[in-house]
Amino acid sequence: MPRVIIWSECQFTKLAIKEIISKKLPYVNGVIFFNRDDEVNLYTKDYLIIDPSGGGFHKCYEFLNENINVLDPERILIISSEVDMLMLGLLLKKQFKFLKKKKGLSEIVSAIQQFIQLQNMTSNKESFDYKITKMEEKVLVMMMSGLSVTSISNILKLSVKTVSVHKCNSLRKIGVDASSSSALFFLHKHAVGNRIT
Incomplete structure (x- = not known):
């Protein structure tokens, strides 16, 4: 059974996502809150949900950069603004699953379910068409x-x-x-x- 690891600077976000997962996805093995000081081993089959909002953007980038070879980008969901997502994609040269921050609760629940079931979720390339040369x-x-x-x-x-x-x-x-x-x-x-x- 898969683990879901939640990385966020916001306690409310972490608790809300854990609640969604525990009610809607009972087959998940566990929800782990990850802090940079924790001794949590990350595995390829883990699902990682990241909220890099506010001052946490550079910490999120460093965290992803350190662990990008361990984690499967298909199993990483970033809840963020389009700009932050674009910059993470450019910096790390990877495409991740992406959920816009200002979605309604039902859309967030549905997107998290789709993500953990590895169904159709929006990827970076589909979301952003900024026409950057x-x-x-x-x-x-x-x-x-x-x-x-x-x-x-x-x-x-x-x-x-x-x-x-x-x-x-x-x-x-x-x-x-x-x-x-x-x-x-x-x-x-x-x-x-x-x-x-």
């Missing part, structure tokens, strides 16, 4: 890796102005602003340089 994606990923605009311009042999244009275009297309958790990830975790407006 290959160069904009490359610049965005390099920024998320902590490189400054100047460093990126040196690596790509492009002018600083050209790199800045790609940066601004990609951020505008995905709707990143200073209040989003992804922007906080940029500004605080990776010190990207120019302020995002």
Whole structure:
């Protein structure tokens, strides 16, 4: 019987998801709340439900990055905004199952059931059509890796102005602003340089 591991900074989210699973999915072996300090071994057959909202975005990224080779991306469900999901996909070069944060309760229950039964769930590629060019994606990923605009311009042999244009275009297309958790990830975790407006 499968285990479901819930990773979230929000206690309410964890308890609500556990309640949904215990009432609707009695064949699940157990629901485990995972904190970074816990000694929980993750297995390929585990289901992982992640809520990277708020200031937890960079912790979520680090957690996924550390465990991505152990976990099956098909068994990872991320409850988040589209922007956070897109950035996780770009950073980790993986497609995950995705549930938009602002769904109604019945839709959330149904989506969690589908996910744990490995039925049709929305994947990253189907959800996001931001029309980001290959160069904009490359610049965005390099920024998320902590490189400054100047460093990126040196690596790509492009002018600083050209790199800045790609940066601004990609951020505008995905709707990143200073209040989003992804922007906080940029500004605080990776010190990207120019302020995002």
